Amino acid sequence: MFGGTPYYLDGVGLGDDLRTVIRRALLSRQGSLHDEPEYVLRTELTEPNRYFAILKAIAAGNTMSNEIAQIVGIDSKQISTYTQKLERLRVVEREVPVTEDKTKSRRGRYRILDPLFRF
Numbered sequence: 001m002f003g004g005t006p007y008y009l010d011g012v013g014l015g016d017d018l019r020t021v022i023r024r025a026l027l028s029r030q031g032s033l034h035d036e037p038e039y040v041l042r043t044e045l046t047e048p049n050r051y052f053a054i055l056k057a058i059a060a061g062n063t064m065s066n067e068i069a070q071i072v073g074i075d076s077k078q079i080s081t082y083t084q085k086l087e088r089l090r091v092v093e094r095e096v097p098v099t100e101d102k103t104k105s106r107r108g109r110y111r112i113l114d115p116l117f118r119f
Contacts, residue, residue, distance in 0.1 A: 001022075001026075001115050001116060001118075001119040002115060002116060003114060003115035003116060005116070008033060008036070008116060010032075012025060026119070033116065036116060037114075037116060037117050038052075040089070040091075044089055045085060045089075050072065050074075050082060051082060051085075051086060053071075053072045053073075054068055054072055054079075054082055054083065054086065055086075055091070055092070055112060055117065057071040057072055058092060058110050058111065058112055059112060059118075063109040063110050063111060064107075064108070064109055064110075065079045065080065065083070065106075065108070065110075066079075068083070068110065083110060090113055090114060091112065091113060091114045091117050092110050092111065092112055092113055092114075093110070093111060093113040094108045094109070094110050095108060095109050095110075095111060096108045096109075
């Protein structure tokens with residue numbers, strides 16, 4: 001769930017079990033990583049609430065561009081602008097069938113790539 005990110009691993013006690021680490025670092029309001037996904041989006045992006053909505057849509061199983069746009073309430077032509085920024089931050093990735101060209105395919109599906117955001 002930390003994805004090998006050194007900063008994320010910094011506050012983890014080596015002798016602690018996974019349950020304790022999750023409770024202390026992520027679920028507790030005072031945890032070192034409790035607000036980390038929000039902090040990353042707020043510092044890197046101009047419309048963090050829109051990006052949160054996109055991530056929530058993907059997490060809920062709406063993985064195609066038109067599904068995400070419909071859930072978030074934006075035009076399906078604009079969704080690629082937002083998802084490309086999330087891809088550049090390596091928060092999400094677009095998966096396309098092997099038999100199709102990634103740049104032209106309309107059958108791509110998004111998934112949350114960053115382990116902490118996915119958790």
